[in-house]
Amino acid sequence: MRMGDFKQTYAADEAVFRSGTVRFWLVVLLLAMAAFPFMVGPYLLYMANLTGVAIIAAVGLNILTGAAGQISLGHAAFVGIGAYTSAILTTKLGLPFLVCLPLSGLAAAFFGIIVGAPSMRMKGLYLCIATLAAQVIFDFIFVHWTSVTGGIRGINVPSAELFGYKLDTEFKMYFVTIPIMIAAITAARNLFRTRVGRAFIAIRDRDISAELMGINLFQYKLYAFAASSFYAGVAGCLQVYLLRIVTPEHFPLHESIRYLAMIIVGGLGSVLGSIFGAIFMTMVPEALQSGLALFQGMDDKLMSYLFPLQTVVFGLLIVVFLVFEPHGLAEMWRRVKNYFRLWPFEH
């Protein structure tokens, strides 16, 4: 049980990690993450890297959809723009990784602002359809502008280089992906401690009174689009260097829907929720597949039934989560924490 947790300054009261206990566990978590690559094989590292990328993209989408309330069905397209920007800048201009990374974010943010422009006049489902149009258009460009994007065969990318050090294994990429992911999470958390983040939530909760508070709605919606697609672009850049290839198949519509599912399952408007959601949506299908592997070789007929079943189970899991915890995994986590705050005394 934690007691005597009193604050003497406003700075202490406004801190993100408010108590010694929380800070202790944070350090434990960071140490565990640093030790992780030394204890597992390349497959788990590959999954960890992919999850890191998904977290960055999901945190970005949660800024736009969860916090500012603008539903986007085009998030995968922005990840794609970041990915193609990196691939093209690397292969055609030979720019180094550290230059490609921010440029990918900026390129995605630029298109994000363009796609966000209709939000001046459109809200809710109508805006959602506009972002869907963006998804389809960018998808079309990825496939058909062959001279630049390489069409359906895509672009092969050499491994990234950092200060003359080749990042050619999952192990090495881990130490790039994860710090960038931590920086992205920190930045998002910071955003919601300032007037910009508050303005986003105000627009979601009640846009008319937000305007009467002095918030320029259009400007802040564009900020949300820009920030969100910047995150997507950065995620796209990392994804390219992880997979070392970019094709249109990586950014279809259902990928956009997968990002939406991440933030809904994790918890809309919560940075922590985006993290949980991204982990859930990346790891659970893998876990189901490994579970399926146990049945391998037992009976071919059984396998042919079980294989499609994993998609059904995955879908069912999402539905069950939403029925029992509509506020997502973040809310569940909060309840668990509240329980342990007073543990072992119940009242």
Add this chain to the structure above:
Amino acid sequence: MATQPILSVEGISLAFGGLKVLSEVSFQVNPGEIYAIIGPNGAGKTSILNCIGGFYRPSAGRILFGGEDITRTTPDRRAARGLARTFQNIALFRGMTVLDNIKLGAHAHLKTGLASALMYWGPAHREEMALRERVEHEVIDFLEIEPIRKQAVGSLAYGLQKRVELARALAMEPKVLLMDEPVAGMNAEETEDMARFVLDIKEERDITIVLIEHDMNVIMDISDRVMVVNFGQKIAEGTPDEVQHHPEVIKAYLGEKKG
């Protein structure tokens, strides 16, 4: 004594389709006074506030704020110039804590941009800390809402929500505060508290108040001048006492004597 009015509404008219809501309403509010607008339901009181706040655009007439024409200014710019507003049916941001709602009121006074918000070091951090200190001292202490500052707005009782809404408006550091039925639906004790706060705001902070209210006791007790509207037209204006005895007002509220 000819002080310049801080808010001057000059012949505004407003119509929704064929429905005339306001016709040529004019009035002036002097700095530092409590100016009340009363009238029967549907008389157009809230529409007047909406025109001043910028939510509706009048089809004719002008609105001057501090001597400047704001008729074509967007609501967010008007807010930044010092026009704050509370609502009849509370318009707080329900998903946020009391503290965050209040901080939102100060939005226009802050400078942090998107990039520095993501970093949160240096100026952005200092600005947030200064803001916290300011709202604690000037708003939260003043309105006596310390115990609820970390609570979610949606979980609060109605009277407290109204108080939080006033707090948010005060954080805007307005020159003029527009209040739409600040005591509607409150019990006697809450009403008394709110009336006291309104008087304190006027006296301690140099904020001019324009309010709409149906509670005549409150109106008569705290307002300096009262305007009466009926069917979108101004029918009387004066001190509470004058208005109470104005024949047009008695007619509007009680109907005409027969015979």
